[in-house]
Amino acid sequence: MKKFQKTTILMVIILSLVFLNLHSGEKKEVNKTFKALENVKIKVVSGDCVIKKGKKSEIKVHLVYTFSDEKYKPVMEVEGDTLVLKEEFTKSRSNDKGHSSWTVTVPEKTNIEAKTASGDISASGLKSEFYGKAASGDIKVSDFAGKLTVKVASGDVEVKKARGKMRLEVASGDIEVDDAAGVFEVKCASGGVDLTGVVIEGASEFKVVSGDTNIKLAKTCAYNLELTGVSGNIVLDYNGNALKGYYKFNGPKGGIKTPFSFDKKEESRYSPFVKRSQKVGGDSPVISMKTVSGDLILKK
Numbered sequence: 001m002k003k004f005q006k007t008t009i010l011m012v013i014i015l016s017l018v019f020l021n022l023h024s025g026e027k028k029e030v031n032k033t034f035k036a037l038e039n040v041k042i043k044v045v046s047g048d049c050v051i052k053k054g055k056k057s058e059i060k061v062h063l064v065y066t067f068s069d070e071k072y073k074p075v076m077e078v079e080g081d082t083l084v085l086k087e088e089f090t091k092s093r094s095n096d097k098g099h100s101s102w103t104v105t106v107p108e109k110t111n112i113e114a115k116t117a118s119g120d121i122s123a124s125g126l127k128s129e130f131y132g133k134a135a136s137g138d139i140k141v142s143d144f145a146g147k148l149t150v151k152v153a154s155g156d157v158e159v160k161k162a163r164g165k166m167r168l169e170v171a172s173g174d175i176e177v178d179d180a181a182g183v184f185e186v187k188c189a190s191g192g193v194d195l196t197g198v199v200i201e202g203a204s205e206f207k208v209v210s211g212d213t214n215i216k217l218a219k220t221c222a223y224n225l226e227l228t229g230v231s232g233n234i235v236l237d238y239n240g241n242a243l244k245g246y247y248k249f250n251g252p253k254g255g256i257k258t259p260f261s262f263d264k265k266e267e268s269r270y271s272p273f274v275k276r277s278q279k280v281g282g283d284s285p286v287i288s289m290k291t292v293s294g295d296l297i298l299k300k
Contacts, residue, residue, distance in 0.1 A: 033060050040112050046099065049119065050122050051105075061076060074088075108126055121139045142159070168186045171189045184206065204226070230291065
């Protein structure tokens with residue numbers, strides 16, 4: 001009798017596990033609509049998030065997930081002038097290989113804070129403040145105007161058709177910016193930085209530890225610009241626009257390449273580094289380029 005009871009209990013446990021595994025992969029959907037609010041905060045653990053422009057009067061949330069309902073709980077709450085969207089896991093996820101995908105449609109002036117531990121974030125059509133953070137994943141922003149802050153530990157950052165104040169930081173990954181205008185603060189520890197068709201609208205700085213920096217301007221730079229690297233080439237291309245300002249270079253001997261000669265040169269036969277400077281059409285803005293290992297290239 002005891003042997004039969006043990007066998008029955010074991011079978012119940014096995015069948016329960018099978019049932020949970022079957023249903024953990026089942027696709028479920030949640031759709032909710034909220035009135036327009038000033039802010040939206042999104043925090044997901046393992047999933048993707050898409051934020052896009054919608055109607056002025058409402059916020060729509062569409063969630064698709066495959067996690068087990070016993071382990072996963074999506075939270076959608078209004079706290080004052082903020083809609084809070086987040087994920088809660090009630091049990092260990094060690095045996096759950098589910099995924100979630102959030103699509104949030106908001107009025108274009110809604111301020112967004114979006115964070116993910118493992119997943120991608122994309123935003124488009126906004127005219128507001130956007131803060132995006134990913135531990136492991138990519139962040140893409142397009143058709144944006146406002147204040148943009150993006151931080152990624154491991155992944156890539158892509159910005160297209162944007163204007164405003166932009167702070168982009170990546171620990172390991174690439175940063176690509178195309179057709180953008182504004183004030184830039186860009187930092188990359190390991191990876192490449194590539195900007196095309198950009199307009200500098202305020203004092204800006206770019207710092208790369210390991211990787212190349214390539215910047216192609218859409219018009220002559222009228223503000224101070226600081227380009228710094230440790231290991232990698234730095235290329236500043238005026239793309240046919242006029243050179244103007246006080247240009248300062250600090251890098252390895254033989255690695256400074258410009259379309260003009262220099263009035264001022266500083267070097268020592270005992271040092272592998274040299275300093276060069278030249279004024280073209282005035283003494284401002286100050287364009288500074290510096291690297292420890294790599295070439296400094298200025299193109300007209």
